[in-house]
Amino acid sequence: MSDLKAQISASFSAQGLMSTLGAELIQVSQGEVRIAFFPRPDLSQQNGYTHAGALTSVLDSACGYAALTVAPTGFDVLTVEFKINFLRPAIADRFVAIGKVTKAGKTLTVCHGEVLGEQGARRETIAVMQATIINVSGNT
Secondary structure, X not given: OHHHHHHHHHHHHOOHHHHHHOOEEEEEEOOEEEEEEOOOHHHEOOOOOEOHHHHHHXXXXXXXXXXXXXXXXXXXXXXXXXXXXXXXXXXOOEEEEEEEEEEEOOOEEEEXXXXXXXXXXXXXXXXXXXXEEEEEEOOO
């Protein structure tokens, strides 16, 4: 698993968007990945909430990397589709996107994702996602 963690960490570091968002890879385990980021004014929408696009991007990456933890050796992954529901306005001191593998197949992996908003000791679910990820050979 340590080689896989290093591979995921290197891949994550190469993502310009995650860097732009200030996202940090905080946990990699078999079938689960967590990515955190902090709200900033330049990531907000017109009402001051963190923009849905920022939340979606980080959660998509968490689901994709969760799928990569169970992909065959030598394969990479790409998102095929996702559905996201926003449950409340994105107000928090920190957001944590959690991607978990629901079912891994030979070609497709279905993942469940959740964005938690942390404010003091309180944690609330901001959004949930279902994603389908495809295994692709090599670095396509």
